[in-house]
Amino acid sequence: MNTQQQIQDAVSTLSRAFAPLDCRILAARKGSFSFTVVNQAGIAQHSQRLYPGQYSGQHLQQVIDRTRQVLKA
Numbered sequence: 809m810n811t812q813q814q815i816q817d818a819v820s821t822l823s824r825a826f827a828p829l830d831c832r833i834l835a836a837r838k839g840s841f842s843f844t845v846v847n848q849a850g851i852a853q854h855s856q857r858l859y860p861g862q863y864s865g866q867h868l869q870q871v872i873d874r875t876r877q878v879l880k881a
Contacts, residue, residue: 811839811860818863819843825872829853829879845875854878 815836822843823831830846835857844855854875862871 814860814864815839815841818858818868821868822872826875826879845879 819831819833819841825831826845828848832844832846834842834844834855836842840857840859841863842855842857845853847853856871856875858868858871861867
């Protein structure tokens with residue numbers, strides 16, 4: 809699977825993981841991308857950049873888990 813496909817899969821996974829909040833993808837370049845979780849009022853709740861190796865499998869799940877903890881705080 810190429811990098812672009814991995815990024816698309818990660819974006820889809822992140823969007824599902826944080827629903828009903830909006831997960832916006834920003835600054836996709838050079839194999840990395842940033843995502844921002846936005847609440848229903850349009851206020852950013854969390855932002856993070858993911859690099860190759862972070863957006864697949866167990867690494868992506870760890871990012872999701874950590875982000876959920878931040879959102880609960």
